Amino acid sequence: MNNKTTRTFSAAALALALGSALTVAALPAQAAGDMEKCFGVALKGQNDCAAGAGTTCAGTSKTDYQGDAWKLVPKGTCDKTASHTSSTGFGQLAAFTAKS
Amino acid sequence: MRLQEAFSAAVLDSQQPCPRGLVSRNGHVESRFAVYRNNVQKGLINALAFSYPVVARLVGEYFFQEMARLFIKKSPPDSPIMSTYGVRFADFIGDFEPARSLPYLADTARLERLCVAAYHAADAWAVDPQVLARMLKVPESLGQLHLQLHPGVATLDSPYAVADLWAAHQNEELSQGLDLSLPQSTVVLRYGLSVEVFAVRPGYTAFIRHLQSGHALGPAAEHALHVDPYFDLSQALALLITHDAITDLSPAPEISP
Amino acid sequence: MMHSSTASLIAPRISQLPPRAGLGLKAEHFKDVLESLPDVGFFEVHAENYMVAGGPFHHYLGLIRERYPLSIHGVGLSIGSDTPLNIEHLQRLQTLLARYRPRVFSEHLAWSSHGPHFLNDLLPLRYDLSTLQRVCAHIDQVQNTLQRQILLENPATYVEFDQTHFDEASFIHEVITRSGCGLLLDVNNVYVSCVNHDRDPLAYINALPLHAVGELHLAGFAEDIDQSGQRLLIDSHGAPVDQAVWALYQQVLECVGPVATLIERDNQLPVFSELLAQAELADCYLLTTRERT
Structure with a gap:
């Protein structure tokens, strides 16, 4: 048996964790530092009774798929931004918000 | 035809x-x-x-x-x-x-699907923190406590930093300094009318998934600690409580009257 | 379940909507509507956008429903389908209508599903006897399940079929007579189809069962030229209502009197005030008609 599996939470440890979580929750505007990134990504309804945007006859013949998917190359915009100074530390809790 | x-x-x-x-x-x-x-x-x-x-x-x-x-x-x-x-x-x-x-594209799509699902997920109201606080009076029952989570709560574990990537793309300017090759765990939830995405330690997602599959608080916390030795239960609970993500409590059958 | 014609269930006159201009409600405008509470006769939503469990869509529609008459417009029932109606979808519709109790529910004379696949567009029908029987049977099924009369919208089409037995207006006349449903007369669709098929819009309109009109739709189209050099109009809902359609609308009002009129806009959505201005214009025409009649 793996040693790690024997690690357990005592009743006291669970109570301490829940108690401290409730204390954090009761604080006004808690963890503002972690939660300040807000982004307005609103979802809209996707069912319409109209033609799709950009629907024209001419557009159709131009955009018809020619069966050469292997020639496709993704733009890969994020590759250019990669570096080794990551902000993705395991220690922190980062929050990102998509607002309605 | x-x-x-x-x-x-x-x-x-x-x-x-x-x-x-x-x-x-x-x-x-x-x-x-x-x-x-x-x-x-x-x-x-x-x-x-x-x-x-x-x-x-x-x-x-x-x-x-x-x-x-x-x-x-x-x-x-x-x-x-x-x-x-x-x-x-x-x-x-x-x-x-x-x-x-x-290679991170498929997980980025998975994360976006979770966001849409959370946005339209069923409505559920958070339990009053005072009800949670009352449970502290019977600490020996806490381990068997079942926490019902909001239907919009979802998790994703990826070998790539897709939460950071997603966040960078919510903004017009791409942030510099993304290292996508780092693994990242993500919690998605709907708080009020907003969908929120959190980059978290892997213990959080293990904890949440265990709760969602019907395990009680004690076993879910132990599982999370097994997955991630630095798992902080109090922070994980604080994340859920502060975002109205715990919607019901039920004690385990054996301690019910 | 007992299968009977719903024609007897139905009150002869049709629209429960006020004879005013209404707007298609878009999620982008939820907050504009609630903050400014504009003087609009009604709002209309697409049923399928609200077939979600919870979240902002139901939150906002619930609030707006408390303040305005509501019309629900289905885009996914596929009444013209040559395969059976999707029962699960019909039940979802029943649940949605029970929740929001709209004044009007409407659908399209078109098909959009084939077997298990949903194609997300309103596709054209061959107007023959078997289509007529199928469409009427489907409308019967819908009206029986929903326990209400529905309005059926005339389509915008780009092709026609060989071996048809009816022109479109007489087909619609037959459907409405046999099924007892009402007519949602989309004036833009009339114009678009008549230009595309070189027909006279007024003759088309006069061949319709105008006594059954319960609602009117106005929208904008896109214009193209097909490979034979002919004008091809596309029902894009992506532009303001065209002058020619406004003119036709006034002629329609003279025939049917003041009837609830929706301004539809789904693509290239402008600021809310621009849609309101279009609704105000429609209201002016409605008022003039009311004074005259």
């Missing part, structure tokens, strides 16, 4: 001929039929682009359109509810050879 069957096949696949039996009094039949073909394909491409805006942005418009077109041909919608279309898109992307150079 019946008319609607032929029509249906021909609108989904541009290689198929225009169905027989169409006429135009004054125009050119094939270019008019093309309007339907374009409406169907463009409409479905738009529906996917709408649910997967970060994927669309990562690969560029042309690539996305052609990838979506192949997906649509393979998996046309099986429901009239377009907000659910593309549940299998992430798996398709994972197998899509031309996208191989962006």
Whole structure:
């Protein structure tokens, strides 16, 4: 048996964790530092009774798929931004918000 | 082949001929039929682009359109509810050879799907923190306590930093300094009317998934600690409580009267 | 379940909506509507956008429903389908209508599903006897399940079929007579189809069962030229209502009197005030008609 599996939470440890979580929750505007990134990504309804945007006859013949998917190359915009100074530390809790 | 069957096949696949039996009094039949073909394909491409805006942005418009077109041909919608279309898109992307150079793309799609699902998830109201506080009076029962989570709560573990990537793309300016090769765990939830995405330690997602599969607080916390030795239960609970994500409590059957 | 014609269930006159201009409600405008509470006769939503469990869509529609008459417009029932109606979808519709109790529910004379696949577009029908029987049977099924009259919308089409037995207006006349449903007369669709098929819009309108009109739709189209050099109009809902359609609308009002009129806009959505201005214009025409009649 793996040693790690024997690690357990005592009743006291669970109570301490829940108690401290409730204390954090009761604080006004808690963890503002972690939660300040807000982004307005609103979802809209996707069912319409109209033609799709950009629907024209001419557009159709131009955009018809020619069966050469292997020639496709993704733009890969994020590759250019990669570096080794990551902000993705395991220690922190980062929050990102998509607002309605 | 019946008319609607032929029509249906021909609108989904541009290689198929225009169905027989169409006429135009004054125009050119094939270019008019093309309007339907374009409406169907463009409409479905738009529906996917709408649910997967970060994927669309990562690969560029042309690539996305052609990838979506192949997906649509393979998996046309099986429901009239377009907000659910593309549940299998992430798996398709994972197998899509031309996208191989962006290995994080499929998980980015998975994260975006979770966001749409959280947005439309059923409404549920948070338990009063005082009810939680009352449980502290019987600490020996805490281990057996079952926490019901909000239907919008979802998790994703990825070998790539897709939460950071997603966040960077919510903004017009791409942030510098993303290292996508780091693994990242993500919690998605709906708080009020907003969908929120959290990059978290892997213990959080293990904890949440265990709660969701019906385990009590004690075993879920132990499982999370097993997955991640630095798992902080109090922070994980604070995340859930402060975002109204715990919607019901039930003690385990053995301690019920 | 007992299968009977719903014609007897139905009150002869049709619209429960006020004879005013209404707007298609878009999620982008939820907050504009609630903050400004504009003087609009009604709002209309697409049923399928609200077939979600919870979240902002239901939150906002619930609030707006408390303040305005509501019309629900289905885009996914596929009444013209040559395969059976999707029962699950019909039940979802029943649940949605029970929740929001709209004044009007409407659907399209078109098909959009084939077997298990939903194609997300309103596709054209061959107007023959078997289509007529199928469409009427489907409308019967819908009206019986929903226990209400529905309005059926005339389509915008780009092709026609050989071996038809009816022109479109007489087909609609037959459907409405046999099934007892009402007519949602989309004036833009009339214009678009008549240009595309070189027909006279007024003759088309006069061949319709105008006594059954319960609602009117106005929208904008896109214009193209097909490969034979002919004008091809596309029902895009992506532009303001065209002058020619406004003119036709006034002629329609003279025939049917003041009837609830929706301004539809789904693509290239402008600021809310621009849609309001279109609704105000429609209201002016409605008022003039009311004074005259």
